[in-house]
Amino acid sequence: MAPSAIDKKNRLAFLSMPAPASYVAGLGRGASGFTTRSDIGPAREGPSEEVIADARAKRGEEAEVDPEQFQDPDNEYGLFAGMTYEADDEEADRIYEQVDEAMDSRRRARRETRENEELAKHRAERPKIQQQFSDLKRGLSSVTDEEWDNIPEVGNLTRKKRRRENERAYVVPDSVLVGDRSKAEYESSLDATQQALGGFVTPAGSTLDSGTMTNFVEIGQARDKILSLKLDQVSSSGISSTTSGTSTSIDPRGYLTSLDTLSSTHKSxxxxxxxxxxxxxxxxxxxxxxxxxxxxxxxxxxxxxxxxxxxxxxxxxxxxxxxxxxxxxxxxxxxxxxxxxxxxxxxxxxxxxxxxxxxxxxxxxxxxxxxxxxxxxxxxxxxxxxxxxxxxxxxxxxxxxTDARVLLARAVEVIPSSVELWLALARLETPDKAKAVLNKARKSVPTSHEIWIAAGRLLEQEAFRVKEGEELNPTKRDKELAAVDKTIEIGVKELRNNKVLLTREQWLKEAERCEEEGSPRTCEAIIKATIGMDLNTDEAGLDDETLEVWMADAEGCEARGKVGTARAILAYALRVYPDRRALWRQAVDLEKAHGTRESLDAILEKAVQHCPQAEVLWLMAAKEKWNAGEVEAAREILDRAFVANKESEAIWLAAVKLEAENGELGAARELLVRARSVAGTERIWMKSAVFERQQKQFSNALETLSTALSKFPKAPKLYMIQGQIYQQQNNTSAARAAYAAGIKACPKDPTLWILASRLEEMAGRSIKSRAILDKARLANPKEEIIWAESVMVEERAATAASGATTPLTALGFALGWSSSPAPLSSPQAKSMLSRALQECPTSGLLWSLSIFSETRPQRKSRSVDALKKSSDNPIIICSVARLFWAERKVEKAREWFGRAVRADSDLGETWGWWLKFERQYGQAEQQELVRTQCVASEPRHSPVWQVIAKDDKNMGKSAREILELVANSLS
CATH class of the missing domain: 1.25.40.10 (Tetratricopeptide repeat domain)
Known part of the structure; x- marks a missing residue:
C-alpha cells in the first residue's frame, strides 16, 4: 500500500470515532450547541412482563387481575350474557331506564325551551316577510268596492320596447276569398246530371254518385225501429215486460229518478x-x-x-x-x-x-x-x-x-227506586199530597238528595203562596221558611247516616241549580248546611284559610252569575267571622253591584256596627246617603264615625267635603280647625290651605302653610301650594323662593322641579328653566315626567324663537304632553327625546310623545316599537287607539280605548279621549256608557284631568262634569 493511501485513511478515521463529551460542532465559528434524541440514544429498557411475573412468583405474590381483561370492548354488558336474568335484574334495569327517561325529559324540556327562546329572538330580530306585511294585509279589509274598482290594471311599466306581433297586413287574392266562401255553401237543387244519375246533396262543387236516388223515408223508419228495440230492452229489465216497443211498463218518474241516482252515485x-x-x-x-x-x-x-x-x-x-x-x-x-x-x-x-x-x-x-x-x-x-x-x-x-198522575202513581208502585218518577208525581200533585208523596219517596229511596231538595223547595213555595181571601202573614212565612232550613239540615244528616257523602262542590252546584230554578231560600238553606263541610269551622279552630276558601267560593259564584248563592255564602261567613273588614267589604261590593239600595244600606249598617274602626265602611255608608240626596243622614253617619274614630283623618276630611260642597263654608272651616287640633296630620293641614285658597283667602292660606311647614318641613305639596298662591298674586320672587325651599327639602319630588322650571319659563328665562331641569335629571335620573318636560321645554323654546305664540297656562303645559302635537321641529327636542328613551326605555309617556312627534306615515311603525317595549302601558294603548281614530278605523279604535281603560282606569285623559271619540263616531248610548264607566272608576290622575279637577272654578263639580270639561279641552 502506498504511503499516501495510509495517510488518507488515518486522516478520516475520526469520523468513525465517538465525539468527546463536550464537543460542539462549529463552536469555533460561533455556533451554539444543542442535543437531540438521536444524540442521546434510546433509553434503557426495563424488565419485561415475564421477568416481573417470575419475580413475583418467587416471592409468593398473587398476580393482579386486570378489571378490563374480560371486558367486551363493543358491549359492556356482554360479560353477563350467559348468566340467568332474574326478577331483581329486570327491576333494576327498569329503574335505570326510568331514571334515564326522567333525565332525558328534563333535558328535553330545557332544550326545547332554549330553542323556542332562540327562535322567538330570531323572529323578533328578523321577522318573516309575511309578518312585515301583516298590517298592510289587515288594512285591505277597509278598502271599499269603489276603491277596488279604481285600481288600475297591471301593465308593463318597464318602458321597454316590446316586440309587436301581427303588425303587418298583406292583401289577400280574390281567388282565396271566393274559395273560402264556396266551402260553406250548400245547394238544395239538383242539376240535370245529378237528376239523371241520382246522388246526395253535397257541398257546392262536389258530387257523390250512387246510381240511385236517396230515400229519406227509409232512413226515418230505420231510426224509429232502432229506438223501439232499445225501449223493448229497457222494459224487459223491469218488473213486467211487453212484446212491443210502442208500449212500456216503465214509470217515467221512476226512470228519471233512477238516472239521477246513477249519476249521483257515480264512483271512481x-x-x-x-x-x-x-x-x-x-x-x-x-x-x-x-x-x-x-x-x-x-x-x-x-x-x-x-x-x-x-x-x-x-x-x-x-x-x-x-x-x-x-x-x-x-x-x-x-x-x-x-x-x-x-x-x-x-x-x-x-x-x-x-x-x-x-x-x-x-x-x-x-x-x-x-x-x-x-x-x-x-x-x-x-x-x-x-x-x-x-x-x-x-x-x-x-x-x-189526571191521566198522567194515575200513570205515575202506578209507575212508582212498580219502580219504587226511581227518583225521577217520584219527583214527577210530586210536581203533579197538590201541595198537601205532594208532601205525602215526597215522604214515601224518602222512605223508598233514602240515599237520594234530590228528594230532600225537592221537599225544601216545596216548603218554600208554600211559604210564599197566599190563598184567596187571606193576607200574607210575615210571622207565619218566617216559620215556614225556617222549616226549609231545618228540612235541608235533617236531609244532610240522614244522607250522611246512609253513607251518602256529597262534596262541598257538589252541594254548591245543587245550590246554584236551586237559585237558577227560582228557589233562593232553598239555595240559602243548602249553603248553611253544607258550606262548612271538610273545613275547620269549630269555634276554637277558626282560621284564615277557611275564610279565604269561602271568599273564593263567593267570588266564583258571582263570576258565574249566581248572585244569590254568593250572597248566602257571605252571609254565613259573616256570622262566623263578624269582625273581618275584608269580608264586609266584599259583601258591600256585591250588594253595590247586584243589590238594591235598601239591601246596600242594610249591609253597610251591619258592617259599621260590627267593625266600628273600619274607616272605609263609614265613608262608604256616608257617601251612599249623600249620593241619594240624604245629606242629614250622611252627617249623622259621620257623627257616629267621629265617636268611634276620633283621630281619623279620612273621616274629618269627608265631613269637611260634605259641608263645603253643600254650601256650609263656615261649618267646613270650623271642622278644619277642630281637625287640626284633634288629628293634625299633614293632609289635614294641606286641605286647610287648599280650602282657604279656594275661598280667595290667600293671607289665611299662607299663614296656614307657614304653620304647616314648621310642623312638616318634608311635605312637598305644602311647598307647591305656597308657590302657586304666590304665582296667583304675581309675586314671582316669593314663588321662586318657595319652590327653591321645596326642592332643597324634597329633592326627589319631580313635581316641585317641574313647577320651578315652568315658573322660570313663564318669566322668560328659558336658560334658567333648562338648568333647573338638568339638576332635576341628575337628582332623579329615571323620572319620565322630568324628561318629558325637558323635551317640551326645548320644543317650546324653538317655537317661541320662530315667533309663534305658546300657551303658558297650566292647561297649556299639560296639553303639551297629552295632545297630538306636530312633529318636533327643534333638533334639541329630538335629541332630548332620544336621550330620554335611552334612559327610560319603557316609559309610556315618552313613547307617546315619540309617536305623535313623528310625521303621519311614520307613526304606525313608531307605535309598533312602543308596544314591543311596553305592551301593557295604558298611555301607549291610548295612543294606538288615537292612531286608529285618525285613520277612521272606528271599531279598532273603540276596542283599543276599552283596552286602555281596562289596563288603568285611573287615568282621566284616557276617558276624555274615549268620550271625544264617541262624540264623533258613536251613538248616544255608547257615549253614556263611557260616562257611566268613568264615574264608576273615579279617575284622579293624568295631567289634564288634575289641572281641570283642581281648578278653583271647578270646585264641587262631579266626575261626569269634569269628564266633559276634559274632553272639551283635548285637541
Missing amino acids: SAEIGDIKRARMLFDSLVKSNPKHAPGWIAAACLEEHAGRMVKARHLIREGCEKCPKSEDIWLEAARLHTNEDAKVVLANAVQHVGQSVKIWLAAADLEHDIKAKKRVLRKALEHIPNSVRLWKETVNLESSA
Whole structure:
C-alpha cells in the first residue's frame, strides 16, 4: 500500500470515532450547541412482563387481575350474557331506564325551551316577510268596492320596447276569398246530371254518385225501429215486460229518478275496487261467523253505500234470521226498510227480543197517531214494566194531568227506586199530597238528595203562596221558611247516616241549580248546611284559610252569575267571622253591584256596627246617603264615625267635603280647625290651605302653610301650594323662593322641579328653566315626567324663537304632553327625546310623545316599537287607539280605548279621549256608557284631568262634569 493511501485513511478515521463529551460542532465559528434524541440514544429498557411475573412468583405474590381483561370492548354488558336474568335484574334495569327517561325529559324540556327562546329572538330580530306585511294585509279589509274598482290594471311599466306581433297586413287574392266562401255553401237543387244519375246533396262543387236516388223515408223508419228495440230492452229489465216497443211498463218518474241516482252515485274505479274488497271480507266474515250481528250490519251498510238497497235488505234479513237475539240488527233492519215494512220487522223483533226498550221505542216512533203510540207503549209496559224510560215516554204522551198522575202513581208502585218518577208525581200533585208523596219517596229511596231538595223547595213555595181571601202573614212565612232550613239540615244528616257523602262542590252546584230554578231560600238553606263541610269551622279552630276558601267560593259564584248563592255564602261567613273588614267589604261590593239600595244600606249598617274602626265602611255608608240626596243622614253617619274614630283623618276630611260642597263654608272651616287640633296630620293641614285658597283667602292660606311647614318641613305639596298662591298674586320672587325651599327639602319630588322650571319659563328665562331641569335629571335620573318636560321645554323654546305664540297656562303645559302635537321641529327636542328613551326605555309617556312627534306615515311603525317595549302601558294603548281614530278605523279604535281603560282606569285623559271619540263616531248610548264607566272608576290622575279637577272654578263639580270639561279641552 502506498504511503499516501495510509495517510488518507488515518486522516478520516475520526469520523468513525465517538465525539468527546463536550464537543460542539462549529463552536469555533460561533455556533451554539444543542442535543437531540438521536444524540442521546434510546433509553434503557426495563424488565419485561415475564421477568416481573417470575419475580413475583418467587416471592409468593398473587398476580393482579386486570378489571378490563374480560371486558367486551363493543358491549359492556356482554360479560353477563350467559348468566340467568332474574326478577331483581329486570327491576333494576327498569329503574335505570326510568331514571334515564326522567333525565332525558328534563333535558328535553330545557332544550326545547332554549330553542323556542332562540327562535322567538330570531323572529323578533328578523321577522318573516309575511309578518312585515301583516298590517298592510289587515288594512285591505277597509278598502271599499269603489276603491277596488279604481285600481288600475297591471301593465308593463318597464318602458321597454316590446316586440309587436301581427303588425303587418298583406292583401289577400280574390281567388282565396271566393274559395273560402264556396266551402260553406250548400245547394238544395239538383242539376240535370245529378237528376239523371241520382246522388246526395253535397257541398257546392262536389258530387257523390250512387246510381240511385236517396230515400229519406227509409232512413226515418230505420231510426224509429232502432229506438223501439232499445225501449223493448229497457222494459224487459223491469218488473213486467211487453212484446212491443210502442208500449212500456216503465214509470217515467221512476226512470228519471233512477238516472239521477246513477249519476249521483257515480264512483271512481278506486272506490269501486275498495267496495269489492270490502264485500269479499264481509262475505267471508258472515260465512265464518254467522252469529256475529255486527258483521251482518256492516255488510248491509256496505251494500247501502254502494247503492244496492235490495241486496242490503236481503243481507240484513238473513242476519236477523241468524242473530234473532240482537236488538241492533233488528233496529238496522227497520232503518233499511220503508215505514210499513219496518213495522213488520219490529213486530217480528219483539217476538225474539221482547225485553228490549229500544225496539219498543223504535216501534212507537214509527207510528204517527198519538193513540197508536200510546197503544204500542202500553203494550211495551206489559212486557217491560220496570223500565223508567218507557214510563216517562208514556206519561209525556198524556195531555191530561189526571191521566198522567194515575200513570205515575202506578209507575212508582212498580219502580219504587226511581227518583225521577217520584219527583214527577210530586210536581203533579197538590201541595198537601205532594208532601205525602215526597215522604214515601224518602222512605223508598233514602240515599237520594234530590228528594230532600225537592221537599225544601216545596216548603218554600208554600211559604210564599197566599190563598184567596187571606193576607200574607210575615210571622207565619218566617216559620215556614225556617222549616226549609231545618228540612235541608235533617236531609244532610240522614244522607250522611246512609253513607251518602256529597262534596262541598257538589252541594254548591245543587245550590246554584236551586237559585237558577227560582228557589233562593232553598239555595240559602243548602249553603248553611253544607258550606262548612271538610273545613275547620269549630269555634276554637277558626282560621284564615277557611275564610279565604269561602271568599273564593263567593267570588266564583258571582263570576258565574249566581248572585244569590254568593250572597248566602257571605252571609254565613259573616256570622262566623263578624269582625273581618275584608269580608264586609266584599259583601258591600256585591250588594253595590247586584243589590238594591235598601239591601246596600242594610249591609253597610251591619258592617259599621260590627267593625266600628273600619274607616272605609263609614265613608262608604256616608257617601251612599249623600249620593241619594240624604245629606242629614250622611252627617249623622259621620257623627257616629267621629265617636268611634276620633283621630281619623279620612273621616274629618269627608265631613269637611260634605259641608263645603253643600254650601256650609263656615261649618267646613270650623271642622278644619277642630281637625287640626284633634288629628293634625299633614293632609289635614294641606286641605286647610287648599280650602282657604279656594275661598280667595290667600293671607289665611299662607299663614296656614307657614304653620304647616314648621310642623312638616318634608311635605312637598305644602311647598307647591305656597308657590302657586304666590304665582296667583304675581309675586314671582316669593314663588321662586318657595319652590327653591321645596326642592332643597324634597329633592326627589319631580313635581316641585317641574313647577320651578315652568315658573322660570313663564318669566322668560328659558336658560334658567333648562338648568333647573338638568339638576332635576341628575337628582332623579329615571323620572319620565322630568324628561318629558325637558323635551317640551326645548320644543317650546324653538317655537317661541320662530315667533309663534305658546300657551303658558297650566292647561297649556299639560296639553303639551297629552295632545297630538306636530312633529318636533327643534333638533334639541329630538335629541332630548332620544336621550330620554335611552334612559327610560319603557316609559309610556315618552313613547307617546315619540309617536305623535313623528310625521303621519311614520307613526304606525313608531307605535309598533312602543308596544314591543311596553305592551301593557295604558298611555301607549291610548295612543294606538288615537292612531286608529285618525285613520277612521272606528271599531279598532273603540276596542283599543276599552283596552286602555281596562289596563288603568285611573287615568282621566284616557276617558276624555274615549268620550271625544264617541262624540264623533258613536251613538248616544255608547257615549253614556263611557260616562257611566268613568264615574264608576273615579279617575284622579293624568295631567289634564288634575289641572281641570283642581281648578278653583271647578270646585264641587262631579266626575261626569269634569269628564266633559276634559274632553272639551283635548285637541
